[in-house]
Amino acid sequence: MALPAHVEPLERAWYYTFRVICALIFLFLIIPILVVIPLSFNALPYFTFTPEMLRFDPAGYSTKWYADFFSNPNWQGAVRNSVIIAFFATIIATVLGTLAALGLSRPEMPFKKAFMALLISPMIVPLIISAAGMYFFYSRIGLASTHIGVIIAHAALGTPFVVITVTATLVGFDQSLIRAGLNLGGSPQTVFFKIIMPLILPGVISGALFAFITSFDEVVVVLFVGSYEQRTIPWAMFSGIREQISPTILAVATILVLISVLLLTTVEMLRRRSERLRGLSPG
Amino acid sequence: MGQNGSEAFVRFEGVQKSYDGETLVVKDLNLDIPKGEFVTMLGPSGSGKTTCLMMLAGFEPATHGEIYLDGQPINNVPPHKREIGMVFQNYALFPHMTVAENLAFPLQVRRMSKADIETKVKRALDMVELGAFGGRRPAQLSGGQQQRVAVARALVFEPDLILMDEPLGALDKQLREQMQYEIKHIHESLEVTVVYVTHDQAEALTMSNRIAVFNDGIIQQISSPDTLYEAPETSFVAHFIGENNKLDGTIQSVGKGTCKVRLDTGETVTAKAVNVKEKGSRTSMSLRPERIVINPKGKSVPNILKGKIQELIYLGDHIRTRMTVAGHDDFIVKIPNTFGHEPLAEGSTVNVGWESEDCRALDFTEAHGPG
Numbered sequence: 001m002a003l004p005a006h007v008e009p010l011e012r013a014w015y016y017t018f019r020v021i022c023a024l025i026f027l028f029l030i031i032p033i034l035v036v037i038p039l040s041f042n043a044l045p046y047f048t049f050t051p052e053m054l055r056f057d058p059a060g061y062s063t064k065w066y067a068d069f070f071s072n073p074n075w076q077g078a079v080r081n082s083v084i085i086a087f088f089a090t091i092i093a094t095v096l097g098t099l100a101a102l103g104l105s106r107p108e109m110p111f112k113k114a115f116m117a118l119l120i121s122p123m124i125v126p127l128i129i130s131a132a133g134m135y136f137f138y139s140r141i142g143l144a145s146t147h148i149g150v151i152i153a154h155a156a157l158g159t160p161f162v163v164i165t166v167t168a169t170l171v172g173f174d175q176s177l178i179r180a181g182l183n184l185g186g187s188p189q190t191v192f193f194k195i196i197m198p199l200i201l202p203g204v205i206s207g208a209l210f211a212f213i214t215s216f217d218e219v220v221v222v223l224f225v226g227s228y229e230q231r232t233i234p235w236a237m238f239s240g241i242r243e244q245i246s247p248t249i250l251a252v253a254t255i256l257v258l259i260s261v262l263l264l265t266t267v268e269m270l271r272r273r274s275e276r277l278r279g280l281s282p283g
Numbered sequence: 284m285g286q287n288g289s290e291a292f293v294r295f296e297g298v299q300k301s302y303d304g305e306t307l308v309v310k311d312l313n314l315d316i317p318k319g320e321f322v323t324m325l326g327p328s329g330s331g332k333t334t335c336l337m338m339l340a341g342f343e344p345a346t347h348g349e350i351y352l353d354g355q356p357i358n359n360v361p362p363h364k365r366e367i368g369m370v371f372q373n374y375a376l377f378p379h380m381t382v383a384e385n386l387a388f389p390l391q392v393r394r395m396s397k398a399d400i401e402t403k404v405k406r407a408l409d410m411v412e413l414g415a416f417g418g419r420r421p422a423q424l425s426g427g428q429q430q431r432v433a434v435a436r437a438l439v440f441e442p443d444l445i446l447m448d449e450p451l452g453a454l455d456k457q458l459r460e461q462m463q464y465e466i467k468h469i470h471e472s473l474e475v476t477v478v479y480v481t482h483d484q485a486e487a488l489t490m491s492n493r494i495a496v497f498n499d500g501i502i503q504q505i506s507s508p509d510t511l512y513e514a515p516e517t518s519f520v521a522h523f524i525g526e527n528n529k530l531d532g533t534i535q536s537v538g539k540g541t542c543k544v545r546l547d548t549g550e551t552v553t554a555k556a557v558n559v560k561e562k563g564s565r566t567s568m569s570l571r572p573e574r575i576v577i578n579p580k581g582k583s584v585p586n587i588l589k590g591k592i593q594e595l596i597y598l599g600d601h602i603r604t605r606m607t608v609a610g611h612d613d614f615i616v617k618i619p620n621t622f623g624h625e626p627l628a629e630g631s632t633v634n635v636g637w638e639s640e641d642c643r644a645l646d647f648t649e650a651h652g653p654g
Binding site: 174176177179180181182183184185186187188190191194195198199 | 340341342361362363364365366367368369371372373375376377378379388389392393436440
């Protein structure tokens with residue numbers, strides 16, 4: 001996009017400043033993530049680039065931190081916990097969030113704003129406060145240091161994302177489709193699964209993804225509510241940094257970045273596909 | 284089918300509807316629709332016609348009264364068990380399904396066999412001449428095609444009653460007229476009962492066996508299109524259906540079927556007493572523009588008034604003349620463009636006359652001049 005000839009100096013200055021700002025944002029967001037990737041192949045147990053690495057000497061590189069990650073039972077337990085907790089937390093958050101969004105979008109629903117605010121609150125309240133509160137509450141009812149406790153805590157954190165994305169999908173939802181479905185003889189259940197669900201699926205998928213990532217990345221609540229038995233990957237990384245500094249953390253970070261990118265890409269593709277099926281964009 | 288004697292297929296009995304518990308959107312609706320009839324609910328927006336349709340479909344509960352379908356009360360029957368086909372205003376086609384899947388939906392929920400579904404879907408698509416479009420999605424069809432799919436989907440499960448909620452509103456004029464005939468023909472060939480809602484009087488006149496004119500939550504008049512136009516019973520109907528000249532006056536005497544009315548400008552006319560009270564009360568008279576004679580000979584008609592021609596609009600088959608008569612400057616006369624018709628000039632004064640039969644004295648209304 002070239003600048004038109006008639007721009008004034010101030011506009012020209014802003015045009016370039018804007019680009020610089022964008023570049024800086026990318027620099028500070030992306031570079032710390034990218035820099036982790038080469039460091040994770042460090043042959044020595046350091047968190048910095050060694051002279052060998054900078055000379056691109058093959059001897060300076062190694063995959064031993066990856067080998068450590070895949071063989072160490074401490075890390076493997078963390079992976080298993082992370083997947084189990086994120087999976088169940090996502091399912092609970094998606095089901096509850098979708099139902100909540102559907103209910104909140106009905107015209108006859110009273111106190112919509114108040115309920116919405118309540119459901120969204122886990123996103124707004126500082127995590128440390130939620131975590132402390134959950135810790136005291138869960139200890140009292142015997143859910144602290146259990147997988148179920150962590151799953152419920154993570155489901156509560158993930159639900160707002162689902163509520164928000166599904167509500168957004170429902171904004172353009174044509175309510176007469178529900179009436180048409182009923183009129184044609186579909187029971188309310190049939191109408192839900194055959195008509196409402198396919199149409200709000202993009203929102204449900206996006207919400208589920210956010211809920212999954214939230215649980216997968218979450219460290220504060222799991223530190224409070226969980227213990228070593230419920231250690232997730234972030235939990236293990238956090239305690240790893242504190243106790244025994246090992247570049248395995250960098251290998252784990254790289255793998256997590258890779259998973260996130262793959263997950264986002266897959267879901268975005270799924271979302272586009274179902275949006276096409278919805279008839280929103282021409283097939 | 285006659286309106287008396289035959290068993291009502293759809294019956295509204297003292298039905299009232301209020302959304303807020305205070306104002307009645309539908310006030311005491313009583314309506315019998317015999318099997319096979321095409322009934323149109325016609326009225327301006329907010330007159331309660333769509334609400335009636337929604338109550339019949341089961342999407343809105345009636346606040347009072349009972350609705351019967353084929354003799355059975357249906358107030359407690361949920362919409363998906365009513366077996367009523369419906370064409371929605373915006374078609375409400377399922378965007379994530381193909382045309383064929385849209386049509387198959389009502390058959391699948393009725394657990395029909397795959398082969399049956401296929402034949403019925405094909406037959407329904409052929410009926411609306413969209414046989415080749417089964418694999419397309421609604422978004423890939425034009426408005427008219429979507430409309431046909433909506434009609435086919437409402438018919439495919441062979442309901443005895445079809446509801447249509449302003450189904451042609453979104454189409455352009457030409458397509459709308461074509462679809463009016465198609466829907467009329469489908470109604471005739473399938474012998475289904477149709478309840479049609481529209482605010483377009485031409486549409487109602489074209490398609491219906493009977494028209495129920497709604498205003499303010501009340502059926503003003505229900506009758507066949509010709510009766511509605513030629514013998515309106517209220518000022519609202521006279522104004523709403525077709526073009527109408529309104530003359531206000533005070534009743535001087537009521538005779539046998541006729542009455543003498545003194546116009547506000549002093550002239551006295553004889554009118555057919557249709558909806559009038561006693562002597563001295565106010566009345567609005569309705570007079571169709573094509574029933575007015577220019578310069579009638581001698582005493583050939585009982586009512587002769589002076590009119591000053593304000594505007595002439597040449598429309599080919601007739602000349603539309605706007606004149607001032609009895610203080611109304613929006614008095615319209617349609618003069619057929621026949622051989623040797625009266626010469627007309629803007630600004631000139633002519634005599635206008637009409638039969639007392641054509642001048643219907645109705646309830647008094649302040650509102651609206653000629654449509």
